Amino acid sequence: MTRTFKIFRSCVGAAAPILLGTAAFSVPALLPATPALAASPAEQQQLAAAVAALRGISTLKADFLQTDRNGGSVSGQLTLARPGRIRFQYEKSARMLIVGDGKALTMVDYAVNQVQRWPIGNSPLGALLDPKRDVAKFGTVRPTGNPNVISVEVRDRSHPEYGVITLIFTRKASAPGGLELTYWVALDSQNQRTTITLSKHRYGVPVSDNDFRFNDPRPRNRR
Structure with missing residues (x-):
């Protein structure tokens, strides 16, 4: 297994289900969950704006840069289609591919001819394609000090093993809902931190x- 593959695997441990937004493989998702703490009216407004921005995306293509906590990075192109489908097309040197079909993520490592299928029903990241299930229920607005930037931390407090994802939105009039998702930071249960930065949104x-x-x-x- 290549190092890049391992890095992304730690990332999807905290992030994949927000991207793919389904509980099809999730038994724990059927259990009672603890939502985020009560927010102020201003925070509720910001959270609603972030959810509206995510819901407004039908399809999206963007360049991405994936960075781990040690500063290692790899680039590629993200393709997203709601509901539930996503593709991380990594640069050729990485020799890997991540594809989500709405039910699971498939991670393909062409360097060692390895394929792994990752159930996506639990961790907070499902909100990118199913925001009403995750962001609205488990999101907490965090202060940024910049009125043009909204930070939403998403976690299921009753399942800390699902990890934490922090979504960063920047105000942009041409983006759905007037907010553009510029990057997210995923922290898994082993404290492995991965940042995905998006650019050239289409x-x-x-x-x-x-x-x-x-x-x-x-x-x-x-097989």
Whole structure:
């Protein structure tokens, strides 16, 4: 398993379900959960604005830069289509691909011909494609000191093992809901921190089913 693959795996431990927004594989999701603490009216307004911005995304393509806590980084392109589909197309040197079909993330490491399927029903990150389930219920607005920046920390306090994701939005008139998701920081239960920074956002672009498929590198007789 390559180092980049391990880094992203720690990231999706805290982040993947917000991206894919489904509880299809989640038994714990059926249990009572503890929502975020009560927010002030101003914080509720900011949280509602962030949720509206996420809901306003039908399709999105953006460049991304993934950085770990040691400063290592890798770039690529993000493709997102609601509900539930996402693709992290890494730069060629990384030799890896992450695809979400709305039910699970599939992580393909072409360097070692390894494929892993990651259930996505629990951790806070599902809110990017299902914000009413996660961000609105488990989100807490954190002060930024900048009126043009909104920070939303998302966690399920009854399941700390799901990790924490902090979503950072910047005001931009041309973005859905007037807010653009510029980056997020995922912290898993082992305190592994991963930052995904987005740039060159393109909203409402054509996206096909083929964007969420992959070539399986494993020998047929071993699948």
